[in-house]
Amino acid sequence: MKVAVIGAGYVGSVTGAALADAGHETLIVDIDTAKTDLIHAGRSPIFEPGLEELIERTVRKGTLAASASFDGIGEAEVVMIAVGTPTGPSGQADLSYVKAAAAAIGRHMSRQSFTVVVNKSTVPVGTADAVAAIIEAASGLRENEHFAVASNPEFLREGYALEDVYFPDRIVVGASNPAAKAALRELYRPLLERTGTRLPGEYFETDAKSAELIKYASNAFLSVKISYVNEIARLCEALGANALDVAKGMGLDSRIGAKFLQISSGWSGSCFPKDTAELLATSRKYGSELSLVSAAIQSNEAMHDFCLDKLRRKLKSMNGKRIGILGLTFKPNTDDARQTQASYIVARLIELGADVAVHDPKGAESFKRLNGHLPVRYCSRGEEVAGRADAVVLLTHWDEYHLLNWEEMAGTMRRPYVLDTRNVLNRERLFACGMEYEGLGV
Numbered sequence: 546m547k548v549a550v551i552g553a554g555y556v557g558s559v560t561g562a563a564l565a566d567a568g569h570e571t572l573i574v575d576i577d578t579a580k581t582d583l584i585h586a587g588r589s590p591i592f593e594p595g596l597e598e599l600i601e602r603t604v605r606k607g608t609l610a611a612s613a614s615f616d617g618i619g620e621a622e623v624v625m626i627a628v629g630t631p632t633g634p635s636g637q638a639d640l641s642y643v644k645a646a647a648a649a650i651g652r653h654m655s656r657q658s659f660t661v662v663v664n665k666s667t668v669p670v671g672t673a674d675a676v677a678a679i680i681e682a683a684s685g686l687r688e689n690e691h692f693a694v695a696s697n698p699e700f701l702r703e704g705y706a707l708e709d710v711y712f713p714d715r716i717v718v719g720a721s722n723p724a725a726k727a728a729l730r731e732l733y734r735p736l737l738e739r740t741g742t743r744l745p746g747e748y749f750e751t752d753a754k755s756a757e758l759i760k761y762a763s764n765a766f767l768s769v770k771i772s773y774v775n776e777i778a779r780l781c782e783a784l785g786a787n788a789l790d791v792a793k794g795m796g797l798d799s800r801i802g803a804k805f806l807q808i809s810s811g812w813s814g815s816c817f818p819k820d821t822a823e824l825l826a827t828s829r830k831y832g833s834e835l836s837l838v839s840a841a842i843q844s845n846e847a848m849h850d851f852c853l854d855k856l857r858r859k860l861k862s863m864n865g866k867r868i869g870i871l872g873l874t875f876k877p878n879t880d881d882a883r884q885t886q887a888s889y890i891v892a893r894l895i896e897l898g899a900d901v902a903v904h905d906p907k908g909a910e911s912f913k914r915l916n917g918h919l920p921v922r923y924c925s926r927g928e929e930v931a932g933r934a935d936a937v938v939l940l941t942h943w944d945e946y947h948l949l950n951w952e953e954m955a956g957t958m959r960r961p962y963v964l965d966t967r968n969v970l971n972r973e974r975l976f977a978c979g980m981e982y983e984g985l986g987v
């Protein structure tokens with residue numbers, strides 16, 4: 546099939562490359578020429594394990610192309626929208642990028658053949674209808690006669706994006722138009738055949754509104770789950786119980802499941818904060834407030850503060866203290882530092898008078914771009930954040946932090962103390978290096 550993907554970000558570049566790998570003739574369009582130039586040269590515009598190899602291979606094979614122009618989308622049978630939907634001023638999603646993309650699609654869409662436009666971006670309920678109206682206005686064409694709009698939310702996790710796209714738990718398609726349903730089945734057929742996924746089962750068809758809500762309801766559910774286990778961790782500290790054992794014991798029940806019970810300084814990143822805010826704002830707008838989601842958001846903010854309080858209790862005052870931060874991204878294996886907990890924690894430390902040094906294997910550039918106003922020292926080696934520090938705080942559990950020279954770090958610190966907000970470091974090894982160690986909930 547001929548496919549166009551609008552947006553070359555974390556979702557668009559992965560989706561485009563995977564569809565090209567499945568044999569579809571795929572064109573990725575982005576207004577950011579730096580990204581399309583990289584793809585054109587067989588390089589990845591983002592850091593995502595395995596993506597650069599996939600882009601290189603599919604560009605060489607000739608199934609993947611990229612352009613900053615919408616001209617090429619006229620030939621596409623399926624056009625996917627994968628642009629950003631950040632948080633707007635009221636908490637609701639800012640749909641300006643989606644609307645601009647829809648208008649551009651309308652101006653360039655084929656007038657001869659039927660086009661299926663697919664919302665892959667995370668968008669509020671009703672957006673498929675809004676996109677159809679914009680396309681009609683921009684093209685003069687009629688929905689269901691010349692084109693149809695479907696919802697096909699994306700569930701990939703950064704850092705595991707290729708695994709999630711090749712072996713998805715589910716593919717959700719929201720469409721009422723039979724031609725749109727048929728086109729999406731055909732689009733996913735090669736991927737499903739390759740992975741052995743059978744229809745219907747994991748390939749779930751519903752109406753567009755329900756599909757749009759499945760995405761938000763899923764992200765909010767996972768946020769609630771993490772907030773809950775983080776609250777249990779706080780209670781464990783008060784009671785003297787071991788939160789790691791409590792979480793493990795809970796997760797052994799298959800109805801609860803072990804996934805998303807990892808204690809942390811709070812969930813963050815480019816999806817959960819904006820998607821919980823949007824769902825909450827929508828629920829309030831419709832007089833059906835999701836109080837659990839509201840509580841999870843508040844609880845998550847309290848979790849960031851719980852980590853800061855722990856540090857303050859240890860160091861008495863933060864004023865004049867040197868703090869080393871390990872990890873600026875919201876999780877390992879990504880360079881994405883959007884809405885990361887590190888930006889809140891680092892900003893608060895600076896407000897409290899601390900001097901902060903930071904390190905991240907992949908996310909320092911993205912963090913600097915988004916938090917350029919924060920006066921922090923960027924270190925190229927993880928060990929450097931410990932120089933004359935009163936504490937080192939591990940925020941992101943990059944594998945390579947296990948391999949740091951903790952002995953050297955303990956030797957250079959003013960107070961050899963580590964706060965491990967992911968409970969991943971080997972405490973015996975750190976004790977042996979002369980390091981005082983604290984985790985969360987243990």
Ligand SMILES: NC(=O)c1ccc[n+]([C@@H]2O[C@H](COP(=O)([O-])OP(=O)(O)OC[C@H]3O[C@@H](n4cnc5c(N)ncnc54)[C@H](O)[C@@H]3O)[C@@H](O)[C@H]2O)c1
Nearest residue numbers: 552554555556575576577628629630642645646666667699
């Ligand atoms: N990042 C994730 O892990 C993830 C996972 C699932 C769903 N989503 C959702 O997918 C959507 C995209 O997220 P992302 O993280 O890939 O965003 P992103 O910011 O990484 O990428 C969006 C891209 O769209 C481009 N763009 C903006 N307006 C455009 C236009 N009019 N025409 C062409 N290109 C345009 C931008 O230049 C940018 O490169 C969001 O709705 C997000 O919630 C994201």
Ligand SMILES: O=c1ccn([C@@H]2O[C@H](COP(=O)(O)OP(=O)(O)O[C@H]3O[C@H](CO)[C@@H](O)[C@H](O)[C@H]3O)[C@@H](O)[C@H]2O)c(=O)[nH]1
Nearest residue numbers: 699700701702703771805806807809812813814816875876
């Ligand atoms: O047990 C856990 C699991 C996750 N997190 C944190 O939660 C946040 C989100 O993690 P994760 O869900 O792995 O990352 P994302 O890449 O943001 O993926 C989520 O958001 C995407 C965008 O909508 C969806 O597509 C995915 O299905 C959904 O998992 C990160 O800060 C994690 O560190 C925890 O604190 N404890």
